[in-house]
Amino acid sequence: MSRYWNARTRNLSPYVPGEQPRDGALVKLNTNENPYPPSPLAAEAARRALEEAGDAAAPEGFPLRLYPDPECRELREAAAARFRVRPEQVFAGNGSDEVLAFAFAAFFDSPPAHLVLFPDITYSFYPVYARLWGVPYREAPLKDDFSVDAADYLVPSGGAVLANPNSPTGRALPARDILAIADFLEHQAGDKKPVVIVDEAYAPFGAESVVPFIDAHPNLLTVHTLSKAWALAGLRVGLAIGNEALIAGLRRVRDSFNSYTLGRLAQAAGAAALSDSAYYDGITARITAERERVSAALTGRGFTVLPSKANFLFIKHPEMTGERFFAALRERGILARRFNTPRVADYLRVTIGDGRSMDAFLNACGETLARR
Ligand SMILES: *Cc1c(COP(=O)(O)O)cnc(C)c1O
Numbered sequence: 001m002s003r004y005w006n007a008r009t010r011n012l013s014p015y016v017p018g019e020q021p022r023d024g025a026l027v028k029l030n031t032n033e034n035p036y037p038p039s040p041l042a043a044e045a046a047r048r049a050l051e052e053a054g055d056a057a058a059p060e061g062f063p064l065r066l067y068p069d070p071e072c073r074e075l076r077e078a079a080a081a082r083f084r085v086r087p088e089q090v091f092a093g094n095g096s097d098e099v100l101a102f103a104f105a106a107f108f109d110s111p112p113a114h115l116v117l118f119p120d121i122t123y124s125f126y127p128v129y130a131r132l133w134g135v136p137y138r139e140a141p142l143k144d145d146f147s148v149d150a151a152d153y154l155v156p157s158g159g160a161v162l163a164n165p166n167s168p169t170g171r172a173l174p175a176r177d178i179l180a181i182a183d184f185l186e187h188q189a190g191d192k193k194p195v196v197i198v199d200e201a202y203a204p205f206g207a208e209s210v211v212p213f214i215d216a217h218p219n220l221l222t223v224h225t226l227s228k229a230w231a232l233a234g235l236r237v238g239l240a241i242g243n244e245a246l247i248a249g250l251r252r253v254r255d256s257f258n259s260y261t262l263g264r265l266a267q268a269a270g271a272a273a274l275s276d277s278a279y280y281d282g283i284t285a286r287i288t289a290e291r292e293r294v295s296a297a298l299t300g301r302g303f304t305v306l307p308s309k310a311n312f313l314f315i316k317h318p319e320m321t322g323e324r325f326f327a328a329l330r331e332r333g334i335l336a337r338r339f340n341t342p343r344v345a346d347y348l349r350v351t352i353g354d355g356r357s358m359d360a361f362l363n364a365c366g367e368t369l370a371r372r
Helices: 040-051 073-083 095-107 125-132 175-186 244-254 264-274 277-300 322-331 355-370
Strands: 090-093 116-119 137-140 159-163 195-199 220-225 238-241 312-316 348-351
Touching (some): 040 264, 073 090, 090 095, 090 244, 095 125, 095 220, 095 238, 116 125, 125 137, 159 175, 175 220, 238 244, 277 312, 277 355, 322 348
Parallel strands (some): 116 159, 159 195
Antiparallel strands (some): 312 348
16 A cells, blocks of 8 residues: 555556566466467568568658557458458457456446356456456356356346356357357347457367357457467467457547557567468467377376366366465476465466476476375
């Protein structure tokens, strides 16, 4: 607390990001970064953006003198081609966290007539944004197997937010369940129609995307990030894909906040990455194959492993607390993520790294079990 803070700042409950250790010796399996490098085309495009004129108005040599394109046209066109939508159906922001923050501000109402719904166990930024914007919300408990009960969302509400696959569980929801929720809320009585936000941060690793259904479901906003499957967490690029009225709402919020959220390097590198599907299909297949290998090995050693469609596993061992398991891994140079919250405090979320990292992780698990 500080006497310089206003009431709004005093009342915030900020998100606590996963540790970003400066100690490079740790095997970092805690924030779901990609173990493989981004497409070489991304770095090449960033270099070009530093050195060449990006457009006719920029004299050769110093494009960074000039503000970037506030509408991120090149990036949105690349995203539109990748996701098979129109550029007008794409919004780009400084990481999907920013896109999500704008979406909460744009589409969720403050009066508590209807509460916004999301699961009790999900991306912990959602309640943070809700509180930031004063959006009343209710957390719908996941079922005992940590799956979403779609019926919880087939009730009058102020909107819904679903990560698919969910984090930290890794479980995915079929597209038809999400579409049923969108359809139900689109037909809710009232002038302000509820919006369904689907956070597809991990969808490339195996969940069914609902992007193909945005034309049929005008209240469906999908959110994407280049931080995970595109291996560009350091670049900060997020996207929203949905009908044009939703995209216009996001632009309205952005232009009431900061018109230039993405720099020239991020726009250029992001566009190049989105255009290199062949490269990303390759590394994504390696990660999902590794996920299945590690999952089977853990199950063989008596771990409980939730079925994952993401680039991480959510696991626990029946004879070890989460606290002990976390500490034992850390002693052996492995950094995982633990959420010290109800129902999941004995679980760890472990990012799928490359084969060597996962061998080190499995060895550390074996040693830990042997010394129990
Ligand atoms: C990582 C993650 C994000 C954040 O992505 P950025 O684009 O890096 O801000 C959003 N949603 C979920 C569920 C995530 O796991």
